[in-house]
Amino acid sequence: MNDEWTMKIVHVIVNENDKSRVERVTRFMPEGFEHQYVTPAEIGSAEGDVIHAHRWFGCGHAAANYAAAKGVPYVVEVVQSDLDAYHKLFVFSKRGAENVLAEAARVVFTSQSQQESLARHLPSKTADTVFFHSMMLLEALDPFWMDNLHIHPPTALVHIKLLYIGPSDSHHHLDAVHHAMKKLQRRNYDVTLTVVGDLANEELLEVYRNHDIFLQLDEKTPSTQRFAEALSQGLPVLYAPDSVCDGIFKEGQAGYAVNPKSSDDIARTILNVSDLFGTIEQHISRLHPLSQFDGKEQASHYEHLYENVRHI
Secondary structure, eight states, X not given: OOTTOOEEEEEEOSSHHHHHHHHHHHTTSOTTEEEEEEOGGGGGGOOOSEEEESOHXXXXXXXXXXXXXXXXXXXXXXXXXXXXXXXXXXXXXXXXXXXXXXXXXXXXXXXXXXXXXXXXXXXXXXXXXXXXXXXXXOOOOOHHHHTTOOOOOSOOOSXXXXXXXXXXXXXXXXXXXXXXXXHHHHTTOEXXXXXXXOOOHHHXXXXXXXXXXXXXXXXXXXXXXXXXXXXXXXXXXXXXXXXXXXXXXXXTTSXXXXXXXXXXXXXXXXHHHHHTHHHHHHHHHHHTTOGGGOHHHHHHHHHHHHHHHHTO
């Protein structure tokens, strides 16, 4: 790339959280790439070589209309909230949303489970078109966690300390966990649960390091961020099957999928992790430095993505 070469990327976002998520990657891209961030309402004033809608619903239609009017390619990213919105639509209302994916130069999925879920619901012809030009790129982790990687000593657990992070209105996901804990405690296992809300990274760092197993049992969790944070601190994760965390690593490599509504399954898996804690910690240490979640690694993928779609 020479000094005079530039490519203007218009990022269509919903809010500042989207912008922060995207900038974890764009900050590492070469200087020849110029980035503009707009909401769907602001896209008319944008000028770019490639349009990237960072949400299928909320951004996709605006990006597709702009791209058609300007004759430029567009990329659509599919996140968990998009799938939730899509599944709520009546069949006759889905056609327009499906066309946004089918006509995109590339479709980016942020987890394998999202891709598989959508594949089961799209019309077969549309699915073939979409997945022919799709790719998977995990959400980049905040650099703070990449700079503070940590592994627990690989020893058996005596006091099993569970951790859950989430807003108070999400605690209903823990009902089966509480029942599982009671079952284990009746068998004389020393197991406790800590529940915290959103904290600053520095505070959260100490919380992670003072616990043993992280719970991410919400089937509709929108992001892999907490999953990746926990792994960066050496915590194996129990996650819901078919959630955004499922399929990133092989079963047992970073944790286990567990039925979030079954106290028996949760109790059994907690004991399994406890018994194999030293082995699992060794598995997690081999995953470091978590390159799949590294913004620097993601930047090179996005660089190739934009260069390729520009010529479509």
